[in-house]
Every structure is written in C-alpha cells, then in structure tokens.
Amino acid sequence: MEKKIILSGIQATGNLTLGNYLGALNNWVEMQDKYDCYYMIADLHTLTIRKDPEELRQNTLSLIALYIAAGLDPEKNTIFIQSHIPAHPSLSWVLNCYTYMGELNRMTQFKDKAAKHADNINSGLFTYPVLMAADILAYNADLVPVGDDQKQHLEITRDIAERFNSLYGETFKLPEAYIGKVGARIMGLQDPTAKMSKSATNELDKVLLTDTPDDIRKKFKKAVTDSENKVRYDREAKPGVSNLMSIYGIIKNKSMEEIEKEFDGQGYGVFKTAVAEAVVERLEPLQKRYNELLENPEKLKEIYQKGDKKAIEKTDKLLKEVYRKVGLVVD
Numbered sequence: 001m002e003k004k005i006i007l008s009g010i011q012a013t014g015n016l017t018l019g020n021y022l023g024a025l026n027n028w029v030e031m032q033d034k035y036d037c038y039y040m041i042a043d044l045h046t047l048t049i050r051k052d053p054e055e056l057r058q059n060t061l062s063l064i065a066l067y068i069a070a071g072l073d074p075e076k077n078t079i080f081i082q083s084h085i086p087a088h089p090s091l092s093w094v095l096n097c098y099t100y101m102g103e104l105n106r107m108t109q110f111k112d113k114a115a116k117h118a119d120n121i122n123s124g125l126f127t128y129p130v131l132m133a134a135d136i137l138a139y140n141a142d143l144v145p146v147g148d149d150q151k152q153h154l155e156i157t158r159d160i161a162e163r164f165n166s167l168y169g170e171t172f173k174l175p176e177a178y179i180g181k182v183g184a185r186i187m188g189l190q191d192p193t194a195k196m197s198k199s200a201t202n203e204l205d206k207v208l209l210t211d212t213p214d215d216i217r218k219k220f221k222k223a224v225t226d227s228e229n230k231v232r233y234d235r236e237a238k239p240g241v242s243n244l245m246s247i248y249g250i251i252k253n254k255s256m257e258e259i260e261k262e263f264d265g266q267g268y269g270v271f272k273t274a275v276a277e278a279v280v281e282r283l284e285p286l287q288k289r290y291n292e293l294l295e296n297p298e299k300l301k302e303i304y305q306k307g308d309k310k311a312i313e314k315t316d317k318l319l320k321e322v323y324r325k326v327g328l329v330v331d
C-alpha cells in the first residue's frame with residue numbers, strides 16, 4: 001500500500017520556541033517512518049513580515065539544521081526550501097482567483113498579525129493562507145502536522161480545494177490537520193492564557209530552542225502558576241501548571257494522571273525543577289547537533305538541493321493539470 005503523504009513547514013523567522021518544537025517538529029519526527037514526508041522551510045511566508053535579507057537567508061539555513069538536529073532523517077524525509085519550488089507561488093496565484101476576500105477576512109491569524117504590524121498590512125499577509133493552501137495541495141498531502149493555531153488555515157485549504165474540485169472535477173485531495181493530543185498549544189510561561197510565541201517581547205514568556213540550560217532553568221523557575229501549590233491538571237482554573245504539565249508530559253511521554261501521581265504531595269518548586277530538567281535534557285543534545293551542523297553549510301546545501309529536486313518532480317505534474325483545467329496553454 002502506498003504511504004500517506006505528509007507536508008508541513010515552519011517560517012524562517014529564527015528563534016524557534018519550545019511551542020514550535022512540541023506542537024510541530026516533535027510530531028514530525030514521529031511520523032517519518034510511517035509516511036512519505038515533505039518538510040519545507042516556509043521562506044516565502046516569512047516575507048510577509050519585514051526581515052533583514054541576510055538574516056532571512058541565515059535563518060533558512062539554520063532551520064534546516066534544526067530540522068535535522070531535532071531528529072528528521074534527510075534520507076527518509078524530503079527537506080526543501082519553499083521558494084525553490086516554482087509550483088508553490090504558481091499554484092498560489094491560481095488559487096487566489098478561487099478564494100474570496102470575505103473568507104480571508106475571517107482569518108484570526110491575519111487579524112492578529114495586522115494588529116501587531118499595523119504599519120505593514122501588506123497583501124501577502126492577507127493572502128498568506130492561499131500560499132499555505134498551495135503548499136499543501138501541490139503535494140496531494142493527506143495529513144498536515146501543525147499546532148492548533150493553524151487549524152483555520154487547514155479549513156480554508158479544504159474549502160478552496162473543494163471549490164476547485166467541484167468546478168473542474170477531482171483535482172486535489174482534501175487534507176486533514178494532524179494536531180497532537182497534548183502540546184497542540186503550548187502557552188506562554190508568564191501569560192499562560194496566550195500561546196507561546198516567537199514574537200513575545202517578554203523573554204521570560206518563551207523558551208527558545210537555543211536557550212542555554214541556565215536560561216531554561218531560570219525561565220521555568222519564574223513561570224507563573226497559582227496559589228494552590230498542588231500539581232493538578234485543570235486548563236481553566238490552573239492554566240500555568242497545566243501548561244507545565246503538558247510540556248513535561250510530552251517530553252516524558254506521561255499522561256496527566258501519571259504526572260499528578262508522580263508529584264503528589266510535592267510543591268511547585270520540585271515540579272518546576274523537574275520540568276526544567278526534562279526540557280534541558282531534551283534540548284542539550286539537539287543544540288549540540290545543531291551547532292555541529294551549522295559548521296557544515298555545504299552538507300546542508302546538499303540536503304536541501306536533493307529535497308528541492310524531489311519536491312519539483314512531485315509537484316510539476318499536478319501544476320500542469322491545474323493549468324490545463326483552468327484554460328492555460330500547457331506544453
């Protein structure tokens with residue numbers, strides 16, 4: 001039986017957080033044996049926010065290193081750079097013509113980003129979900145492993161695909177979001193009612209994948225909890241502690257009940273130290289490997305060039321089919 005197809009990506013903004021890792025990257029690693037996986041660096045999406053060009057180029061390469069350091073085997077996965085694959089922007093343009101302004105206006109991420117970057121509400125930010133739809137549909141992906149904040153983008157992808165299929169006959173497969181049971185939304189350590197975000201201005205709110213062990217310990221020590229001093233899972237009443245439990249649970253592969261038992265009768269001090277140590281233990285080898293990989297940019301180039309080639313081969317036929325269906329002259 002043919003393996004199911006997975007596609008996902010992360011923007012090349014640098015400073016990835018523990019949220020990106022636990023919500024996305026960590027799940028990707030678990031999928032690599034079972035599925036035919038395509039993992040890209042979403043560098044075109046990164047252009048929607050102003051970036052220093054050199055920094056973006058460096059972040060793109062670093063992110064490839066991070067994918068591999070996190071455990072993605074370049075032999076098993078197709079790792080590539082979005083901007084190297086002509087089908088993404090090409091298909092995105094076609095799909096833009098089958099997407100309504102009203103639909104895009106409803107995207108909460110657009111509203112959030114437009115509020116945050118009021119001086120640069122460009123049309124790329126507005127049509128961001130259409131490029132994401134093109135990324136996914138170009139591969140006929142079955143599953144898209146993402147954090148819960150991307151759910152709405154998956155819904156609009158399906159809507160666009162269904163609309164196109166009903167106009168031109170079966171063309172695109174309808175993809176499903178693959179969202180982990182825990183960790184789909186890692187919250188900030190200082191404000192556990194909002195998701196942990198790369199762009200948070202309070203450094204204590206986010207754990208970066210490149211943080212030193214001491215920084216990580218300090219951040220967990222200062223994490224906001226509550227006054228009950230009892231390790232108990234309750235997202236509504238105890239968002240801080242519940243978030244720490246989710247982090248610990250994913251890394252240690254333990255259920256919330258198991259964690260409650262493990263820390264029964266112990267206060268937050270002991271618990272926070274245990275969470276911090278679990279994170280340090282997980283990130284230390286990752287960072288070591290990441291730094292080694294960064295020293296060998298030629299190797300990274302080899303990896304993405306091989307991935308690019310496979311991605312181009314994979315998407316070319318479908319792009320032509322779409323062009324033909326809408327009436328463009330092909331060949």
Ligand code: TYM
Binds near residue numbers: 183
């Ligand atoms: P990006 O770069 O914002 O985030 C990358 C991944 O990290 C997840 N994530 C989180 N998960 C749990 N808790 C958090 N606090 C948290 N913060 C971020 C995101 O859900 C995401 O899975 N639009 C995408 C990139 C993209 C893409 C695609 C993804 C472009 N094309 C096609 C899948 C398929 C994004 O903004 O990711």
